[in-house]
Amino acid sequence: MSGRDAALVTVGGLHAVRALLARSPERVQRLLLDARRDDQRIRELLMLAGAAAVRVERVDARQLAGRVGEMAHQGVVAEVQPLAGWNEDDLFSALEGCAAPLVLVLDGVQDPHNLGACLRSADACGALTVVVPRDRAASVNATVRKVAAGAAETTPVTTVTNLARALKLMKEAGLWVAGADMAGEKLAWEADLAGPLALVLGGEGDGLRDLTRRNCDLLVRLPQVGAVESLNVSVACGMLLYEARRQRHG
Numbered sequence: 001m002s003g004r005d006a007a008l009v010t011v012g013g014l015h016a017v018r019a020l021l022a023r024s025p026e027r028v029q030r031l032l033l034d035a036r037r038d039d040q041r042i043r044e045l046l047m048l049a050g051a052a053a054v055r056v057e058r059v060d061a062r063q064l065a066g067r068v069g070e071m072a073h074q075g076v077v078a079e080v081q082p083l084a085g086w087n088e089d090d091l092f093s094a095l096e097g098c099a100a101p102l103v104l105v106l107d108g109v110q111d112p113h114n115l116g117a118c119l120r121s122a123d124a125c126g127a128l129t130v131v132v133p134r135d136r137a138a139s140v141n142a143t144v145r146k147v148a149a150g151a152a153e154t155t156p157v158t159t160v161t162n163l164a165r166a167l168k169l170m171k172e173a174g175l176w177v178a179g180a181d182m183a184g185e186k187l188a189w190e191a192d193l194a195g196p197l198a199l200v201l202g203g204e205g206d207g208l209r210d211l212t213r214r215n216c217d218l219l220v221r222l223p224q225v226g227a228v229e230s231l232n233v234s235v236a237c238g239m240l241l242y243e244a245r246r247q248r249h250g
Contacts, residue, residue, distance in 0.1 A: 031077075032078070119148040131166060179208050
C-alpha cells in the first residue's frame with residue numbers, strides 16, 4: 001500500500017489491540033500491559049503477542065494513562081506503526097477481491113472529531129475503506145486517531161484528488177452509489193443497500209455538493225420528527241452504515 005512509515009502511534013483498549021494483533025501483528029512494535037491484570041483476556045493477548053514475537057512489558061497503570069491520556073485503555077496499550085493511507089490504485093485493487101464491498105465516502109467532512117467518529121462506525125460495520133477528497137476535508141491526525149479509538153489503525157482512509165471521478169470509477173467497478181440527503185426519494189430501509197455499495201455523506205452544514213449528488217445512483221434519507229433540521233454527519237453515518245449492515249446480515 002502507499003504511504004511512508006511514520007512515528008509510532010498508541011492504541012489502547014482490549015478490543016482494538018486484539019484486532020491489531022490478529023490482523024496486522026507485524027505493525028505492533030510493543031505491547032504494554034497493566035502489571036496488576038492477569039485475566040483470560042490478557043492471557044489471550046499474551047498468546048497472540050507471543051505468536052507474533054511482539055515485545056511485551058508489564059507497567060504501572062499510571063504509566064499507561066500517561067501514554068494515552070483520557071483514552072479508556074483497559075490496562076492495554078500497543079505501540080503501532082500507523083496504517084498507511086490508500087490512493088485510488090489501492091482502492092480499486094482491493095475492490096477486485098470483494099464480492100459485496102461496503103465503502104464509506106465523505107464529501108468534505110472537515111471536523112476531525114466527525115472523521116474519527118465515522119471511522120469508528122466504518123470499522124464496526126465492516127467497511128472496506130473510508131474515501132475522502134484531498135482538498136477541503138479533514139485528514140487523519142492525532143485528534144482523528146483519538147476519537148476513532150483504534151479504528152484509524154484498522155480501516156484505511158483513501159484520499160482521492162477528484163471525488164466525482166472516483167465515484168464514476170466505483171460505479172464502473174460495479175458499486176451502487178447511494179447518497180445521504182434530506183430530500184432523498186427513499187427512506188434508508190426502503191433502498192437496497194445489501195450489494196456492492198458506496199455510501200456517500202456530505203460535509204457539515206452544506207451536505208452533498210451538487211456534482212457529488214449528480215454522481216449518485218439514488219438518494220436516501222433518515223426520517224426526522226423533531227425540530228432539529230439535520231443530524232450530525234457522524235450520527236447519520238452510523239445509522240446508515242448499520243442499516244447497510246442489517247440488510248447484509250439480517
